[in-house]
Amino acid sequence: EIVLTQSPGTLSLSPGERATLSCRASQSVSSSYLAWYQQKPGQAPRLLIYGASSRATGIPDRFSGSGSGTDFTLTISRLEPEDFAVYYCQQYGSSPETFGQGTKVEIK
Amino acid sequence: QVTLKESGPVLVKPTETLTLTCTVSGFSLSNARMGVSWIRQPPGKALEWLAHIFSNDEKSYSTSLKSRLTISKDTSKSQVVLTMTNMDPVDTATYYCARIDGIGGGGALTGWGQGTLVTVSS
Numbered sequence: 351e352i353v354l355t356q357s358p359g360t361l362s363l364s365p366g367e368r369a370t371l372s373c374r375a376s377q378s379v380s381s382s383y384l385a386w387y388q389q390k391p392g393q394a395p396r397l398l399i400y401g402a403s404s405r406a407t408g409i410p411d412r413f414s415g416s417g418s419g420t421d422f423t424l425t426i427s428r429l430e431p432e433d434f435a436v437y438y439c440q441q442y443g444s445s446p447e448t449f450g451q452g453t454k455v456e457i458k
Numbered sequence: 459q460v461t462l463k464e465s466g467p468v469l470v471k472p473t474e475t476l477t478l479t480c481t482v483s484g485f486s487l488s489n490a491r492m493g494v495s496w497i498r499q500p501p502g503k504a505l506e507w508l509a510h511i512f513s514n515d516e517k518s519y520s521t522s523l524k525s526r527l528t529i530s531k532d533t534s535k536s537q538v539v540l541t542m543t544n545m546d547p548v549d550t551a552t553y554y555c556a557r558i559d560g561i562g563g564g565g566a567l568t569g570w571g572q573g574t575l576v577t578v579s580s
Contacts, residue, residue: 351521385566387505394554394573395505400566407568438505442558442565445518447495449505 352377352441354450362458369426371453373439378419380443386415386424390435399424429455460484462555462571469577470545476576480538480555487533488513491560494538495567496529498551510558511538547578
């Protein structure tokens, strides 16, 4: 089973700043089948990025994903007030699928 | 418009079996490269993937919960059912179903239900 480790656990930033979130896998993620989700309190998660770097439908271009193999990054170029939330990575390239433990992006 | 909706009991007793139903609309469970996953989230904790089923009936389960889970689908009813046996208070969580989109989403979870909170208590 592939274990995903996200860092940092919490990121304290101000609106307008750049956010860089990391997701490291215990084994190589097949064909870059790595996704990022955003979750706000009381809501279901929402897909942001799939295939490590493809933005999902309707996702603003301030969100970008990169990486391959075992190291992946989600970057938010300029934080908007609505971007403060918890972010999860997920690998779906091999069964069982797994999620990371999440990174909370909070207002500084 | 793709929608998913979870249904099932809000309260179950320890040792009982939980049965959850995910009813989908806006896509067919028989569409190639489509499927449904179940994910849960204990209060204040992270997401945990539980199981998935694809249109070709391929199934996969969480390693730690495999012995307790069964996933199935009824294409004619547009429903996916998850059963979890021998429920324990640690299984208290919000349970989500989500669409696996192998075409537009590369296999990621492109649509989610609102979730249903299941509490395990005597």
